[in-house]
Amino acid sequence: MSKWPIPHGMQAALDAARAAEAAGEVPIGAAVMQGDALIASAGNATRTPPDPTGHAEIRALRSAAEKLGQDRLADCDLYVTLEPCAMCAGAISHARIARLYYGASDPKGGAVEHGARIFEHPQCLHKPEVYSGMGESEAAEMLRAFFRGRR
Secondary structure, eight states: OOOSSSOOHHHHHHHHHHHHTTTOOOOOOEEEEEETTTEEEOOSSSSSTTTTTHHHHHHHHHHHHHHHSSSTTTTEEEEEEEOOOOOHHHHHHTTTTTTTEEEEEEETOOOSSSSTGGGGGGOOOOEEEEEOOOHHHHHHHHHHHHHHHOO
């Protein structure tokens, strides 16, 4: 059971993760919210087409920036099912996301509370408020089941 109630933004990220899994991708999803409005959501898409930058966060940020017609998303929040990697944390900082909510921690590849800890660097341009554990059990189980099926 999650330690947080699952709000609309995290539910949209979980739905995007399920869609990514159905497409044969690692089930990670992200959603950009502006207040109560869902601006964009996306799942991982690194395999088809081959794109190493096709992480859910990057895809959702790109879509939101295009939809809003601006590169700064300072009045937006980002919901992600897994702790962002260094590339995605950097993009979150550059986009000036106000708040980051993520579900499952990623001790191997995460860069928020693990690894590089991007937002703690003095060179980090913008540090969003960070909240972890929202939708954690659902996100973690989805990933575990996906990788169990691959073994």
